[in-house]
Amino acid sequence: MNGTGRYAIESGSMSVFYGSFCAVRDVDMRVPTNKITAIIGPSGCGKSTVLRCFNRMNDLITNVRIEGEVLFQGQNIYDDSVDPVEVRRRIGMVFQKANPFPKTIYENVAWGTRINGFRGDMDEMVEKALRSAALWDEVKDKLQQSALGLSGGQQQRLCIARAIAVEPEIILMDEPASALDPIATLRIEDLMKELSEKYTIIVVTHNMQQAARISDFTAFFSVDENRTGNLIEFDETEKIFTNPSQKSTEDYITGRFG
Amino acid sequence: MSQSAPVAQAAISAESMRGPVAGAESAGESALGGEPQYDLRRKPRVAESIIQGFLFLCGAISILTTLGIVYVLGRESLLFFANEEVNLLKFFGGTEWQPAISRFGIWPLVTATLMASLIAMAVALPVGLCIAIFLSEYASQRTRSILKPILEILAGIPTVVYGYFALTFMTPLLRGTFGRDIVEIYNTASAGIVIGILVIPLVSSMSEDALSAVPGSLRQASYGLGATRLETALRIVLPAALSGVAAAFIVAISRAIGETMIVAIAAGAGPNFTFSPFRAAETMTGHIVRISGGDLSYDSFDYNSIFAIGLLLFLITLSLNVLSQWIVRRFREEYE
């Protein structure tokens, strides 16, 4: 029905330019379906940039140009005929800093489905989404309160609930736990594992332990002398962390670089 | 100014060099009498104090200005109401303003003021808000850099020029559209529309500031859920900036009520209790200008009466301004 295959999303020779500066060059990545894929690498290597290319979030910044192709269910999402609005509904995103709307908790979850034409029982949907994000028990008594009153970790799980409410195939997460304390981080990681049964998750992280803990696959990016990011190695997480095929990956993993 | 960094560095190196030298000297001195080499006690700096006092006075002049306004308006108004023919009931109850024949109903002036302001807001609020949304959510950096100076020009044109525009352009236009029998030469509609044009830049720039202050992360979240640009602008950004936009609207109303030259030139010269926007009517500000522009002798009844009107005008605009500041403080969403 959805044409879902082994790979949720594939990039082919994808390069990103800010003006004339090449931020990332020639990325070929095939992200497996219903797995967690981590993107790691030193700061400035374009991890977030690559992530944002997967749901055309980079469109929103002027002066950005993307070459190559990104295939989602067999279609190049950068094709002129593709509507970025639909792409972003199918490929959701959770950001580094929790960014709930200044609305009620309930509205935060309901809003995305409403604009996308949801016709079912909204209360039930909100409950399911919040349960999926492991937040229901904490907020069920204060659904009509402002989401800005939640703690950082709760806000981030609310953002995840909000993202899964609109039925995406893929959830992109840009360092989702970097602004959280260790306990909240653990909850987010558990949640990601649960969600990976239903969704493909791509997560950018600067924390290698986190990548090793939660991900099935890992992509390692590095930055060359022109400050351009390159995909060095992409493999099963276990292999990357125990037996990388590239020297620079090993250097990074063992802390000799970055 | 680019020298400052090296200066700062020089300071540090001088500091570090002084250490051992000073230590050697003080060791020698303490052997002599135990007097500290440096007297670090606070010394009175007369010049500094005088300067600070003068600067404080500069700031205090603003308080004096306000006190002056309150004193002047209050005193003359008291004289006005002390007149045995005047009382508050007549002032707020009457529908005729003819001090010469002892009619002191403020309503004709108030209704004209409100009518002109309402028309102005009907023009300025939708147009100003749409411009703000366009500038903040749609326009490219380049477009914005062209459009904003144009709006600044619109805001910088003196009001007397707008008055001229109302009388020689807008009024003939209205009379041509609705018929010369219906639209009088002086009318509140023409003045109101032009006041609206005058405050468009105010509404648009204040609203745009509020919209722009909404963090980009909210927009990204919205787009990330598959929202279109319109949905993001109207249903995420605008509600998040609502307090700022509301404050802009209120300031604009206050500005429209206080606007003087446009109504003085185009709205009419004579209090007229009417609700037709196409008839001549005199606003509070227009009345003050007309009376004070003529031969006005101090302590005459006319003289006192314009201060009473001025006091009412001051109270209305002041409360609107305070309200707008309160809204901004009260409803400011804390994003950080």
Next chain:
Amino acid sequence: MMAVHQQHSAARPTDGLMPSGPAYREQVVARQRRGRLWAVIFQAAVLSGIIALCALLFNILNQSFGYVAIVNNIDPAELAIDGVPLNELTKDQLVGILEANVSAGLMRRYEHDMPFSQRSSENVHELILERVVEPQVQASWGLFESVFARGSIFVEAEERFPGSDVYFRSWLTTSFISKSQSSEPLRAGVRTAIFGSLWVVAITILFSFPIGVGAAIYLEEYAHKERLLNRLIQTNINNLAGVPSIIYGMLGLAIFVRILEAFTSGAIFGVGDQSTANGRTIISAGLTLGLLILPLIIINGQEAIRAVPSSLRQSGFGLGATHWQVIWHHVLPSALPGILTGTILATSRAIGETAPLVVVGASTFIALDPSGPFSKFTVLPIQIYQWTSRPQDEFRNLAAAAILVLLVLLLTMNASAVLLRNHFDRGQASAYRSIYKNDCCHKTSRSDRIRSN
């Protein structure tokens, strides 16, 4: 794999109740269409603002130039002697013509003002035009009509004003700028008003610049924000900025014109104009406008001072400078461009103000240049207001020409403010940014914000 996927799908929060496939596509298309419609509406709003500005400028230009129909009391051709036209006659001949056509009393008055032996022939020629030829504007047309409906103007003029002289006239001329007020529209000028405006604005700046900057320094550098008095001053300044200008006029009328009359009329200095010794003088007007723009200068000054990076202050303090030394040597020089820009903009506001000066008591008619701060005054906006209020069309033309003068004056000032700002932005500010990078990073960059979709 597919089966597994479907099972998972069923467990998702929306239970497949969201439109999908073609239904969703249709819905997205409809939403995008609505988005485009509103984008057009937003653009139309911007366009309407631009149209309003264009209409305003067009209207003024339209009224400043165009055909006029003029009827002379005596045709200049009749005054020609032996076929020599009026403007080529000698001075003695011109004086002769003048003597033959005006009363002896008027001639004596002219002789008293300035003996004819000292007058130039141009001057006498002008007197003849004024008193003998006496041109009168019968009708005037706008620039638009004059260009596109020229023929019908001549026909109409011929019908309504037979024998009239129809020619294209620019109401904005050098003599319009150099001549003083006159009740004859063809000879009226704005010189008095320009001088009045300059005098008033000079007083305004002298008063409000030092006090405004002083208050800004106090509030930003010295005032403890927690103290009630300082908070009161700050709130008060914000509120004063929103008080209608006419209220300032009433303040000026009651305080400067009435209570301080002895000072503002110049009486205590013995320099006032005795015939009109009251407080309705240039200094009253200047002080009133000074109070009016004071909040603007303070608020602008505060912003400029706040923009000075604190590391600059620290480096000054680090060298053992006193607070005032740091302000005077470091803070003020780098805040100065911002302060000046704000002052220029506030000044241009003062130049355009009308209502408070009407209330303070600008003179309705003066033809003598102001001689000092204790003179009676008129200013450009007042002149425009008075001409606009006259029912005759030709005064509207004069008002339009005066508006052009005013707008050019304002445009020059605003342009200089913009240039100053740009110069500052390119030069010093960028130097700051490189040195004090960390200080400036709280100003969030705009690239963070979302643009196109």
